[in-house]
Amino acid sequence: MALKSILFSLVLTAVAALPAFPQEGHGFTPAEIQRGGIAYSSFCVNCHGPDGDQISGVNLGSNQFRRAQSDAELIRIIQKGIPGTPMPPGAYTDEQAAVLVAYLRSMATSPRSTRKGPPGDPSRGKALVEAKGQCLNCHRIGHQGTVTGPDLTSIGITRRLAEIEIALLDPSIDIRPENRPVRAVAKDGTKIAGTLLNQDTYTIQILDSNATLRSLYKTNLREYEFLKVSPMPNFRDRLSEQEISDVVSYLVSLKGLR
Amino acid sequence: MLRRIVFTLLTAITLTAQTPFDRLVNAERDPANWLTYSGTLDGQRYSRLTQITPANAKDLELKWVLQTRAPAEPNSKYEATSLVSNGVLYTVQPPNVVVALDAANGKIFWTYPYNPAPSARLCCGRINRGLAILGNTLFMGTIDGNLIALDARDGHTMWTTPIGRPEAGYSVTVAPLIVKDKVIAGPAGGEYGISGFLSAYSAETGKEMWRFNTIPQPGEAGHESWENDAWKHGGGSIWTTGSYDPALNLIYWGIGNASPDWNGDVRPGDNLYTSSVIALDADTGKLKWHFQFTPHDEFDFDATQVPVLADLIWQGKPRKVLLFANRNGFFYVLDRQTGEFLLGKPFAKVTWADGLDAKGRPNRVGHSTPEGSLIYPENQGATNWYNPAYSPRTGLFYIPSWLDTHSINTSRVEPYKEGNQYGGGSATHEVPALRPGPTNKRLPEVGYGAIQALDPKTGAIKWHFNMMDVTDSGVLVTASDIVFAGGREGYFYALDARTGAPLWKAMVGGAVSAGPTSYAVEGKQYISIPAGNAIFTFALR
Structure with a gap:
């Protein structure tokens, strides 16, 4: 299964x-x-x-x-x-x-955790997030990182532990509307990727992969689509069980700027 | 000198008899004014003004904006259709602030700041859908259950008639309809388990002249369609303005859904006259005929749409018909003299019924259930209270539509308790039910909005203008073949009434949740639309 x-x-x-x-x-x-x-x-x-x-x-x-x-x-x-x-x-x-x-x-009846991993260590998790995991290439934590992925500064406040686990192990299972990835191709062939911020009949507003706010006019696009696969990699095969526990324990500890 | 005397006489006549009923009956000959909710008593929202054309619509520009004077309440929406009489525009800012202003420049003559009782209970927003006018008097329903009459010249209160107790959920959001010397209105509040009615009130005194119980009381015809005393809190709201045929002297009105909304088990039977259109004798309020679109409704599919009256050549013969695009996803044509079902076809994806029988009764295949059932269209419907329009020139019927939307309808046992919502369940859906959020990040498959043009003789969709978001905007069509409508995205459009091609658009910065009006002042045609917390008025450069 x-x-x-x-x-x-x-x-x-x-x-x-x-x-x-x-x-x-x-x-x-x-x-x-x-x-x-x-x-x-x-x-x-x-x-x-x-x-x-x-x-x-x-x-x-x-x-x-x-x-x-x-x-x-x-x-x-x-x-x-x-x-x-x-x-x-x-x-x-x-x-x-x-x-x-x-x-x-x-x-009260939903599980606090989806897995039975070893206990995590937040300090080891912090090191993994900042180095091996390369999380800050997309995410922001406090004043570090970038903005193309969801801001993790307060992730320990806004998400339950089980949700963080799912996001790490299968990031496409539950893409929240605020994190919806968009792919577009301009009429001149330029490829555009980013996160959906807003849309209407004529335009799409995104934060593109270069962290630039852009408003795209559909008349200028050859094609566009809202992706159902997250650009975030699946960390199940990239991190060990212990490392996943460490990362989760660190993320759960993130409660915003102090 | 003679000219001055005549002018003085005319002015005096205008001031003393601003809008007699004859003007309402003959409104189609007086397109410079917009004297009723739908413009004419037949509900067509068809303007005979032709200055704005498909060729010059691109030259429309903003002439004036009126912002609400008070901070908007979080549950308010600007849903009122404006009236225009003799260059004065009357509007209702939510919830019940009446404003009279110069229709050419937006300058205010007077305001009437009604303060509703704190006990007012509204399921779906503190809103008002507009005024009625007769003579020098304006009529407005209030969200705390009153019908009030105001002097159109200064906003002075002439009379106040309580229609229902606000503590029990009775509110009046409908724009009243004037028929002869009577003001026709009734209460909303089905989500609070009211027992609905439509009444006629004396325009002069506010006294109730007749009442038709939309939930038949013991001894009245239709009462047998209720069991278990469920009729006592059976709903049957009045949400949206009806129409009137002077030749037949019949009033037509769409009736709200049965209460509790989602749990039909507690009210076995067809639950007349909920989710129906009724035809009443205008003088007596006696029922001439009825047609129930959704017997024993379990999805909140109230028939809260404007019945549109048209005279068509039907299968080779002239026929007086009633056109009705229903919240349940079906479009209907009825003979308006007899109520005979002539045609019914879905205009959106429908899964709760797999068709209609020869008499128009749906073959129900979906139900609200305790575990939740996925139903198309969603509980807000394939259309709702926002008005359609019909053009005798194009022969097309224009429907503001929600397409491919669904909800999960869940039934529950909920006891009635006065003042509490009495839904008997709920519907969950991804499209926000009543108002848009600041952004739209939904996937297209969640559903979208459209203006659809439908041939009433066949039910075939002739064109559709799709929007990314859904629409709560009413539609207006002109004799120069332009459809005006908006949507939640904040655009207000002019579309070619024959093809749906966009001719012009303006960004008004807030959801359009009202019907447009068109009128003329000193020979200049205006098109006016509330959006967000303001009203915007356009004319040619």
Whole structure:
């Protein structure tokens, strides 16, 4: 069985294992959980962290909530905030709040890790990222590296450990919309590659492989496509199990500029 | 001297009887004005102005912009169709701020800043779709469930009629329709489990003159299509303006979906008159006929589209028809005298039904399920409240369309609780449901938007103008064969009505979520469109 299939099965297993809501007798669908995860990354992760446990005494990933039992109570907190605490109100629709609840409920049963590797060492991981892994040829960490790949400066805040593992071992399995690669060929034959930033009927905005912001007019292109294969290499065959653990442990420790 | 007396008399007449009902009935002879939501009572949104042509459309330029005065609310959208009467443009900035301004230069005469009650509940944005005008009075629904009348000269409140309790989810977002001396309107709020109705209110006093329950009450015809007392919170919203045939004296109106949206198990039956078009006697509100597009809807496919009335040669004989591009992905032609089904064809990818029977009833093959079901079109539909248009010249029907979009529709058991959303599930989809984000990074296969031109005699698509993103823009077509429309990308287009070829475009910097209007002041044709938080008005150089 290919790694991709294994990982996919793991994800599916995690989803299938989601508990029905004891309070209300129903569960959420994988699509709702996925959508909730994207919303969580956008709205919640900076304070609560990728595993929901970044605030002392609060663990959103435990499916145990001090101020809420039912989905409706969680939705109310998400929308109204908690007066007298740093938890602010948010202008979320009921549906947005509901998919956030779906994701929060799912966190308790989704695996924190997709593999059983040896414990990692962040300092060794840092050295691998900066040397053997050549990660900084594409990525930025703090003031080092470049910008053509996703910024890893806060990757330990925005991604769960399992997500980082998947990104290293099979980077094409889940290309997020913000990292969508684009390939284009101009009418004069010039090849263009980059990351999609925006698009409309007439134009495409990219950050190209030379780290230049470019707006491409479709009338000037011979062809273009949005790639479903990530330009990031698969590190499964490039790094040992120990090295992968080291890199993951380093990336998980990246919490932004201090 | 005589000339001055005549001018004075004419001015006085204008001021005292600005927009009598005769002007609305005969609006097609008065194309300099835009007096109803659809321009004419037949819902065609067809302007007979011809100064802007396919040949000179490239010379359109911006004449004025009106920005909203207050910071836009995050849940607001500018969806109102403007009215124009005698050189004055009336618009509603979201949620309920009425502005009267000079239609030629955008200078404001007056504003009416309505403050909705905090108890207002809106599933889908704090929006308003426009005003109605009769005599010197403007009529507006409010998001907190009121219908109000304003003096068109100064914005003074003439009367306020509560239509429904905002605490229970009743809101009024529809642009009312004037028929004779009555204001026709009804509440939205199906996502909160309202029990819907369409009513006629006295234009003079605001008193309710008749009511048609879109969810039939006990003893009323159609009540048998509900079981388990589900009718009590059955939905049947009024979202979008209907149309009127003076010769038949019939009002036509599209009715919203059944509540709860996704869980049909709690409401066995066809659930009349949800997801239907109804034909009512304009004087009494009595039902003449109905046609239900999506019996027992489970996908939020409300019939919240403008019924467009046209007189066609149908299979060799003149026929009064009603054209309806439905959210469920099918285009329908009905006989508007009898409601007889004449034609139905998909205009987008449809997987919830594999066809229609001889009477137009869908053969259902898809359902919302607890585990989630993938359904085309997505729950926002193949089209929605944004208006279509019909040109008697080209014979084509123009549909703002969402193509190849899907959602996963999930049903759940959710008890009704007043003031809470009563969806009975949800739909997940990659295309943002109500408004675009700042950028679009979606893959093309997720779906896209288009203006489609369809031959109503066959249902065949004659041309389509595709956009990368979907569109919430209404469409307007002119007698010089130009289609005006926009999209979420922030472009506003002029297209050749016969071929779909783009003639001109302007970047307006925000999503177009309203229908265009065209009018003339001192012989100059204007085309006006809200976009983002502003309204933009163009004319030839």
